[in-house]
Amino acid sequence: MICEADWISADTGDAATEFRKEFTISGIIKRAYMSVTAIGVYEAMINGRRVGDFILAPGCTAYNKRLQYQTYDVTELLSDENVLSVTVGKGWHRSRMSENRPEINKKPCALIAELSVEYENGRNEIIRTDTGWSVRRSRTVFNDIWDGETYDASVKGAEPVPAAVVDLDKGMLIPQEGEIIREQDIFLAKRLIVTPKGERVLDFGQNLTGYIELDLNAEAGDTVELSCAEILDSDGNFYNDNYRSAKSKMKYICCAGRNTWKPRFTFYGFRYIRLDRAPEHITIDNFRAVAVYSDMERTGYIRTSDERLNRLFDNALWSQRDNFLDIPTDCPQRDERMGWTGDAQVFAKTACYNYNAKKFFEKWLGDVRAEQRENGSVPDTAPNFWKIERSSTAWGDAIAVIPWRLYEMFGDKHSLEANFDAMKGWVDFMTNDSLDKYLWTCPDDSHKMWRKHYGDWLALDAPSGSYRGITSDNFIASAFYAYSTDLLVKAGEALDKDMTEYRALYKNIVSKFRKTFVEYNTQTECVLALYFGLTDKPKQTASKLNKMIIENGIRLKTGFVGTPYLLYALSVNGYADTAYRLLMQDKYPSWLYEVDHGATTIWEHWDGVKEDGSFWSSDMNSYNHYSYGAVMDWVYSFAAGIRPGEPGFKTVIIAPVPSKLINWLEADYYSVNGKIVSKWTNVENGVKYEIETPVPAKIVIDGKERDLPPGKYTIWGGLAE
Numbered sequence: 001m002i003c004e005a006d007w008i009s010a011d012t013g014d015a016a017t018e019f020r021k022e023f024t025i026s027g028i029i030k031r032a033y034m035s036v037t038a039i040g041v042y043e044a045m046i047n048g049r050r051v052g053d054f055i056l057a058p059g060c061t062a063y064n065k066r067l068q069y070q071t072y073d074v075t076e077l078l079s080d081e082n083v084l085s086v087t088v089g090k091g092w093h094r095s096r097m098s099e100n101r102p103e104i105n106k107k108p109c110a111l112i113a114e115l116s117v118e119y120e121n122g123r124n125e126i127i128r129t130d131t132g133w134s135v136r137r138s139r140t141v142f143n144d145i146w147d148g149e150t151y152d153a154s155v156k157g158a159e160p161v162p163a164a165v166v167d168l169d170k171g172m173l174i175p176q177e178g179e180i181i182r183e184q185d186i187f188l189a190k191r192l193i194v195t196p197k198g199e200r201v202l203d204f205g206q207n208l209t210g211y212i213e214l215d216l217n218a219e220a221g222d223t224v225e226l227s228c229a230e231i232l233d234s235d236g237n238f239y240n241d242n243y244r245s246a247k248s249k250m251k252y253i254c255c256a257g258r259n260t261w262k263p264r265f266t267f268y269g270f271r272y273i274r275l276d277r278a279p280e281h282i283t284i285d286n287f288r289a290v291a292v293y294s295d296m297e298r299t300g301y302i303r304t305s306d307e308r309l310n311r312l313f314d315n316a317l318w319s320q321r322d323n324f325l326d327i328p329t330d331c332p333q334r335d336e337r338m339g340w341t342g343d344a345q346v347f348a349k350t351a352c353y354n355y356n357a358k359k360f361f362e363k364w365l366g367d368v369r370a371e372q373r374e375n376g377s378v379p380d381t382a383p384n385f386w387k388i389e390r391s392s393t394a395w396g397d398a399i400a401v402i403p404w405r406l407y408e409m410f411g412d413k414h415s416l417e418a419n420f421d422a423m424k425g426w427v428d429f430m431t432n433d434s435l436d437k438y439l440w441t442c443p444d445d446s447h448k449m450w451r452k453h454y455g456d457w458l459a460l461d462a463p464s465g466s467y468r469g470i471t472s473d474n475f476i477a478s479a480f481y482a483y484s485t486d487l488l489v490k491a492g493e494a495l496d497k498d499m500t501e502y503r504a505l506y507k508n509i510v511s512k513f514r515k516t517f518v519e520y521n522t523q524t525e526c527v528l529a530l531y532f533g534l535t536d537k538p539k540q541t542a543s544k545l546n547k548m549i550i551e552n553g554i555r556l557k558t559g560f561v562g563t564p565y566l567l568y569a570l571s572v573n574g575y576a577d578t579a580y581r582l583l584m585q586d587k588y589p590s591w592l593y594e595v596d597h598g599a600t601t602i603w604e605h606w607d608g609v610k611e612d613g614s615f616w617s618s619d620m621n622s623y624n625h626y627s628y629g630a631v632m633d634w635v636y637s638f639a640a641g642i643r644p645g646e647p648g649f650k651t652v653i654i655a656p657v658p659s660k661l662i663n664w665l666e667a668d669y670y671s672v673n674g675k676i677v678s679k680w681t682n683v684e685n686g687v688k689y690e691i692e693t694p695v696p697a698k699i700v701i702d703g704k705e706r707d708l709p710p711g712k713y714t715i716w717g718g719l720a721e
């Protein structure tokens with residue numbers, strides 16, 4: 001039991017702390033396990049070999065309530081004489097990012113570990129952290145998640161001193177729940193650019209999350225200092241003002257001879273690396289970029305005849321990888337990297353098609369629940385490192401939407417069971433917080449005080465200088481109140497609970513909504529009313545939405561709230577052609593506009609790069625924000641038409657909708673019940689459909705439904721629209 005070990009600690013300031021224990025093994029080992037965690041992030045080595053391959057262990061959680069420990073099989077690493085060393089950096093726990101939470105951030109650097117050895121003769125030996133361990137300042141002389149890492153290989157190792165036992169809580173220790181973070185992809189630099197300003201910049205060709213690995217021969221004291229950027233400016237110069245206060249630096253001071261190094265206690269979001277300082281002889285071959293992300297199984301693939309669309313889907317995939325680093329973050333580069341609930345809520349379904357993200361989300365939902373307040377309100381980020389006091393519509397709804405998405409996609413009721421009370425708490429909070437019964441309304445000025453909602457965040461109908469689209473907070477909040485209540489009812493029904501009261505509540509919300517919001521004046525209002533089934537005149541609403549889009553030159557105006565459902569709202573109501581034209585639009589604002597401007601990940605703003613080449617203001621301009629990548633969900637479930645018939649794809653609906661704007665489109669989805677394929681190709685006089693299903697399927701083509709058993713089918717249909 002790890003809890004029987006002591007927390008040991010030392011204060012080494014900005015440097016990572018190296019804890020060390022030497023011990024002898026006497027006998028033949030049957031097996032040996034080590035459980036370990038830290039206040040910070042740790043890297044453990046036994047006899048110079050790394051224990052496990054979890055990067056940034058123990059991961060990111062709501063630390064005051066949940067701190068994961070990991071258990072590794074270390075049988076193969078042990079010998080007769082052993083050195084166990086564990087280096088602990090600040091991590092999310094003690095870096096600048098959590099300064100608003102002193103009860104987390106001001107905890108001392110600490111380690112707890114237990115190594116248990118079972119001998120062939122049945123004897124057991126246990127080594128635990130205690131005063132018998134030594135500790136010293138490591139050569140990682142600086143580390144911080146936002147600011148980066150410095151390693152000094154030129155200095156002699158510090159003198160070890162005995163570790164101190166500290167009285168820290170152990171009640172929050174939990175076994176590993178999430179996926180582990182691993183090194184996943186290696187990128188070699190594509191080119192070394194000398195910019196107009198004369199700076200040397202490496203281009204890795206892909207905006208990624210990870211770090212640089214150095215390998216060079218050097219003199220003692222030679223220094224390599226690197227800065228990160230996602231983009232070059234219109235003159236081709238290095239630009240990272242959008243990282244705001246995050247310094248994101250890598251610094252390495254060499255020893256004589258061969259030097260290999262990579263940061264171990266932080267991560268960076270970058271495509272470009274500026275060589276701020278480097279020995280003269282350094283070349284492009286001395287650097288590799290390593291992409292790290294949570295280790296989920298890839299389950300979804302989309303390919304089309306259109307290369308730009310393919311790039312768009314790759315961009316969404318990369319933004320998922322780059323932001324699925326134990327928690328779903330908004331962005332991996334600037335001084336945020338927070339688990340923003342709204343972003344995760346809108347992207348969750350896409351995420352679950354692309355990858356089996358069940359375990360990843362279930363662990364993070366544990367953090368959301370841990371941060372949920374007594375009154376049921378859900379903070380805007382989990383973990384709530386910034387101590388945000390408010391709770392916004394469409395953000396807090398993550399607690400209702402994501403468990404339902406997991407149930408739909410994976411068919412396991414565990415997500416519903418674990419989150420049911422939290423979903424209920426959220427719905428009750430909205431009920432209690434509202435000025436008007438059966439709506440979620442708040443005082444007109446509440447947004448000014450940043451007390452509540454973010455509105456249709458970053459929508460293009462925002463008044464100049466504002467980030468918030470003009471769709472009213474009360475409209476969005478009441479629409480999501482209805483949606484989350486509906487999902488709560490469905491979850492309760494799936495769990496065989498009596499939902500009479502909430503069913504009635506849902507009916508009342510819908511009817512009050514219809515009486516209150518009679519006209520829909522923005523694209524997002526139409527989208528929400530259609531997608532959430534709130535309008536009693538869907539035909540009229542869809543026609544209005546279609547008209548708004550066409551009158552705007554087939555352009556959207558929607559932000560974080562409206563965009564994810566925009567193409568659905570059009571296509572399921574008879575306007576698939578407009579939906580496809582929006583998807584294929586390449587004039588600003590559009591998904592392909594970003595692709596045409598060289599994006600390798602999804603941008604936060606539609607106009608992250610403006611038509612004249614200038615940038616959106618640096619105060620909020622990430623080039624790696626997955627939210628608008630939610631369009632992929634529409635491609636899987638509408639364009640290719642793969643949707644669960646029953647939760648977890650026990651049966652499947654395959655209702656592809658072709659378009660004449662693309663020659664062919666194929667989606668392969670490895671559901672928990674097997675591989676599903678849907679491909680359509682425009683051919684002379686019609687469309688050829690190639691479908692593969694491992695489970696009974698309802699196949700809908702040209703409005704005709706066919707119930708078919710598992711198998712492979714080729715079906716011919718009429719011309720695409």
Ligand code: BGC
Nearest residue numbers: 330331336340342343454457
């Ligand atoms: C984040 C967003 C987040 C938003 C809340 C931003 O700073 O980057 O993605 O959802 O704040 O409005």
